[in-house]
Amino acid sequence: MATPSPRPGILDIAPYKPGLAPRAAFNLASNESALGASKKAIDAYGAAARSIHLYPDGSSSALRTRIGEVYGLDPQRIICGAGSDELLQLLCRAYAGAGDTIVQSEHGFLVYALAAKACGAGVRSAPERNLTADVDAMRALIESATRIVFIANPNNPTGTYVSDREIRRLRDGLREDVLLVVDSAYAEYMEEDDYDAGAALVEESDNVVMTRTFSKIYGLAGLRLGWAFCPAAVADVLNRIRGPFNVGAPAQAAALAALDDQDFVARNREHNRGERDRMAQQLGGLGLEFTPSFANFILVRIPEGRAAPVRRALEAGGVLVRDMAAYRLPDHLRISIGSTEANRRAIELLERNLHG
Numbered sequence: 001m002a003t004p005s006p007r008p009g010i011l012d013i014a015p016y017k018p019g020l021a022p023r024a025a026f027n028l029a030s031n032e033s034a035l036g037a038s039k040k041a042i043d044a045y046g047a048a049a050r051s052i053h054l055y056p057d058g059s060s061s062a063l064r065t066r067i068g069e070v071y072g073l074d075p076q077r078i079i080c081g082a083g084s085d086e087l088l089q090l091l092c093r094a095y096a097g098a099g100d101t102i103v104q105s106e107h108g109f110l111v112y113a114l115a116a117k118a119c120g121a122g123v124r125s126a127p128e129r130n131l132t133a134d135v136d137a138m139r140a141l142i143e144s145a146t147r148i149v150f151i152a153n154p155n156n157p158t159g160t161y162v163s164d165r166e167i168r169r170l171r172d173g174l175r176e177d178v179l180l181v182v183d184s185a186y187a188e189y190m191e192e193d194d195y196d197a198g199a200a201l202v203e204e205s206d207n208v209v210m211t212r213t214f215s216k217i218y219g220l221a222g223l224r225l226g227w228a229f230c231p232a233a234v235a236d237v238l239n240r241i242r243g244p245f246n247v248g249a250p251a252q253a254a255a256l257a258a259l260d261d262q263d264f265v266a267r268n269r270e271h272n273r274g275e276r277d278r279m280a281q282q283l284g285g286l287g288l289e290f291t292p293s294f295a296n297f298i299l300v301r302i303p304e305g306r307a308a309p310v311r312r313a314l315e316a317g318g319v320l321v322r323d324m325a326a327y328r329l330p331d332h333l334r335i336s337i338g339s340t341e342a343n344r345r346a347i348e349l350l351e352r353n354l355h356g
Contacts, residue, residue: 028320028338029321038219039261041257041261045250063255066256079228080225084185087226088112092119098119099145100119104126106127107327131158132162133151135162139174153182157324160294167198180205182210188216207231209229211228213225214255223251280292283347298334299324299334302332307323307330314346
């Protein structure tokens with residue numbers, strides 16, 4: 001008997017596997033906020049429960065206005081979504097399809113390829129240099145079929161970044177009909193002078209989009225909320241194809257409160273900086289190679305082909321870290337920066353289990 005069949009290529013997509021294991025005492029696999037969420041955001045979420053029988057504001061107008069005030073952007077050009085993942089998928093739906101291609105860096109975020117393949121588009125991955133996006137390699141892969149170029153800055157899972165000058169060089173190498181998507185999910189952790197999250201480039205261009213998220217430093221990962229700053233024409237397109245109520249009312253309320261608690265953001269950034277530096281020092285003390293990170297995680301190389309057994313040993317000891325085989329980094333583990341207790345436990349388990 002015949003059954004409904006998906007479009008060609010859909011069953012070739014490997015499902016995305018999130019780094020979740022509820023039984024682990026410490027989840028250092030998902031790059032979540034080490035300090036949880038702001039109390040103001042938690043309280044606002046609870047208060048919103050009284051109105052969950054009502055539809056949310058379909059345009060997230062109050063939230064877009066507040067994002068615009070905090071980041072100095074035109075709210076009419078901001079689109080909110082169910083995590084930045086939804087916005088990345090919408091961009092592929094709108095601008096890429098069968099016969100088209102996207103370009104990304106070799107170890108870029110998995111969702112870019114998943115979103116492109118779901119639309120029937122091909123994926124071209126540019127080799128990286130020292131686990132950092134190589135602008136020249138990315139430009140070399142752009143072809144007549146290329147419709148979107150994705151770059152995460154800083155990048156997940158490597159934690160590396162490229163300067164504003166390099167991002168602009170990437171943009172300058174694109175045709176006007178190719179969209180550059182700068183995924184700045186970890187921008188709030190950045191403190192380097194030569195970095196820019198991408199908003200200025202969006203202001204200057206008709207083919208650049210910046211995506212952001214509330215899942216990381218704001219600690220709202222469970223609510224699935226992200227946003228994009230776009231050229232007016234791109235914002236118009238995304239508004240035509242997004243769901244009419246794609247962001248729930250409690251998520252909007254929590255995000256508004258989170259934006260009003262920038263003291264929490266500063267504390268989270270300071271905690272991350274201190275704990276990341278301490279963990280890097282301790283990893284070096286264990287003789288481990290790691291990639292200097294500018295985000296809230298560290299990519300660690302485990303020698304002697306022991307990444308998988310070491311990951312399992314950490315999980316058995318109550319610490320979940322992320323396997324990197326799907327990113328073509330099978331000898332690496334990604335370790336999120338968590339609480340001081342969680343980070344200390346991860347180092348203890350690494351020291352105990354590195355050599356079997």
